[in-house]
Amino acid sequence: MRLNERSQMPLLAGITLRYALTYAALMLLGALFLIPFLWMLSVSLQDAQGMFALPFRWIPDRPRWENYGTALSAIPFGRYLFNTSVITASVLALTLFSCTLVAYGFARLRFPGRDMLFAVCIATMMLPGQVTMIPLYMAYARLGWVDTYLPLIVPSLFGSPFYIFLLRQFFLTIPREYDEAALLDGAGRLRIYWSIVLPLARPAVATVTLFCFIGTWNDFFGPLIYLNSPEKATLTLGLNMLKSQVIGSGSVQWHILMAASVLVMLPNIIVFFIAQKQFIRGIQIGGLRG
Amino acid sequence: MRRTLEGYLFVSPWLAGFILLTAGPMIASLYISGTSWTMLSPPVWVGTQNYARLLGDDQRFGLSLMNTLTYVALAVPIGLAVSLLIALLLNRRVPGRGLFRTLFFLPSITNLVAVSLLWMWVLNPEYGLLNGALRMAGIDGPLWFQSEQWAKPALVLMSLWGTGGTMIVFLAALQGIPGELYEAAELDGAGTLGKFVHITLPMISPAFLFNLIVGIIGCSQVFTQAYVMTGSAQPGTEGGPNNATLFVVLYLYKKAFQEFSMGYAASIAWVLFFLILVATVLQMKLARRWVFYEAEQQ
Structure with missing residues (x-):
């Protein structure tokens, strides 16, 4: 008994020290990750002089919440919010429709060339978008689609390799017996896909929904090259236009730009806090089995 | 026969997309890269002239190629090291680690333009957060985006803030290591370092390879940050002081959408694709020497 106690004391002390060190490191790194967010919030609430004060005062005497009002009117915020929502909702609906169908085909049906086609699908994930961007832009220009939302929305009708891959991996974990039993009962493939596999695959569908939401909502390059009219811009594009005003004419200032940035980030942060688990699972599927 | 038809019907959206949005445009892109084409006048076939001009x-x-290589060479290894360190810390069973995980992951999914604007101000030489902190420590901070030497390190610094995705992949791999392995090693008298070198590193090597490849592909296409953060309000000035942040994709964008030299831009895209392909294949070949796949050993 005494011997036991003695041998455990240094061990416990060692574990406590390791905990303390881990915590100290996590706190330090955590602070480095958190501070930029807090700083942004602080700058967004300063008055025009406060943000140039040296040394900087983190908590202003009077937080200027009206900066957010100024930011909202500096760009047609409501209009951009609406545009972004229209694009995101359309892309989401089409992506979910096409990717689940294709993933089901790759996961469940046997047909000649299936594995080769799936390998091609995976390989296209590595193709840099710049290679196809120029001919696609020229084709859309010829169709008269430039400065419309069509180039941003229509491609999602054809699915996206990464989401197809994620969904297929998940479909493979659903026991085949469910399909086979339903087939024996005379159900068609579409019915099995719709009423058996899709409901069971809800977690994977949720993951794809989130990735797709974040990707489309935050997309910059697509809107940048396809949308020209200011009134058609998305939030991300609008924020960049506001930046040009800040560093160009100086009619708008940095604290207003920071307030606008907070507003643009907010939907991301909210969605992330609601659905963190789906994000993490998605990355794990993509990273580990990939 | 019916099953075959069914199969093709299910995958037909992707198949159609592959032909219309990938294979077709790739062939077209190859053709365009052999022309001089401004979209206003019909294309003129110039053969390999674009490539000769580009590479000669x-x-x-x-310069844009060198800038991109430098950025990849800095951002990828440092990013891997930092995200592995964070993942190792989060892998310890300490209370509250969920909260930390959220915090480390959050910046990586936020709007990149908003993040870029935030960092433009964080790295403002006079009023920025970082130089303010350095000043308190008695150090004169660099000019960051206003200086040729510091513009790329500034972008690397910002990229570390968005390293959450890489970290999550490492964390998942770490959590997949069976505890028995460590217990067995402890019985054999392995210390902390020994366990890390002989168990942790081999077991996470597939995740390491994945993060490495994804990191190289991602970083070599860096665009948004450079477009938003460097340059004045006038279009065409993006690329930073003395072109220090003129990356390949930014150069391609300028050629295609500011100068409308579509043929030339297409040839840039192909050179970039070729380089990414070579880097990826090389990584996969080299990986046979250092990546440990459990299934193969059993």
Whole structure:
């Protein structure tokens, strides 16, 4: 008994020290990750002089919440919010429709060339978008689609390799017996896909929904090259236009730009806090089995 | 026969997309890269002239290639090291680690333009957060985006803030290591370092390879940050002081959408694709020497 106690004391002390060190490191790194967010919030609430004060005062005497009002009117915020929502909702609906169908085909049906086609699908994930961007832009220009939302929305009708891959991996974990039993009962493939596999695959569908939401909502390059009219811009594009005003004419200032940035980030942060688990699972599927 | 038809019907959206949005445009892109085409006048076939100019005479392209390589060489290894360190810390069973995980992951999914604007101000030489902190420590901070030497390190610094996705992949791999392995090693008298070198590193090597490849592909296409953060309000000035942040994709964008040299831009895309392909294949070949796949050993 005494011997036991003695041998455990240094061990416990060692574990406590390791905990303390881990915590100290996590706190330090955590602070480095958190501070930029807090700083942004602080700058967004300063008055025009406060943000140039040296040394900087983190908590202003009077937080200027009206900066957010100024930011909202500096760009047609409501209009951009609406545009972004229209694009995101359309892309989401089409992506979910096409990717689940294709993933089901790759996961469940046997047909000649299936594995080769799936390998091609995976390989296209590595193709840099710049290679196809120029001919696609020229084709859309010829169709008269430039400065419309069509180039941003229509491609999602054809699915996206990464989401197809994620969904297929998940479909493979659903026991085949469910399909086979339903087939024996005379159900068609579409019915099995719709009423058996899709409901069971809800977690994977949720993951794809989130990735797709974040990707489309935050997309910059697509809107940048396809949308020209200011009134058609998305939030991300609008924020960049506001930046040009800040560093160009100086009619708008940095604290207003920071307030606008907070507003643009907010939907991301909210969605992330609601659905963190789906994000993490998605990355794990993509990273580990990939 | 019916099953075959069914199969093709299910995958037909992707198949159609592959033909219309990938294979077709790739062939078209290859053709365009052999022309001089401004979209206003019909294309003129110039053969390999674009490539010859690109690889021979175009100093700005050479510079953009060097800038991109430098950025990849800095951002990828440092990013891997930092995200592995964070993942190792989060892998310890300490209370509250969920909260930390959220915090480390959050920046990586936020709007990149908003993040870029935030970092423009964080790295403002006079009023920025970082130089303010350095000043308190008695150090004169660099000019960051206003200086040729510090513009790329500034972008690397910002990229570390968005390293959450890489970290999550490492964390998942770490959590997949069976505890028995460590217990067995402890019985054999392995210390902390020994366990890390002989168990942790081999077991996470597939995740390491994945993060490495994804990191190289991602970083070599860096665009948004450079477009938003460097340059004045006038279009065309993006690329930073003395072109220090003129990256390949930014150069391609300028050629295609500011100068409308579509043929030339297409040839830039192909050179970039070729380089990414070579880097990826090389990584996969080299990986046979250092990546440990459990299934193969059993």
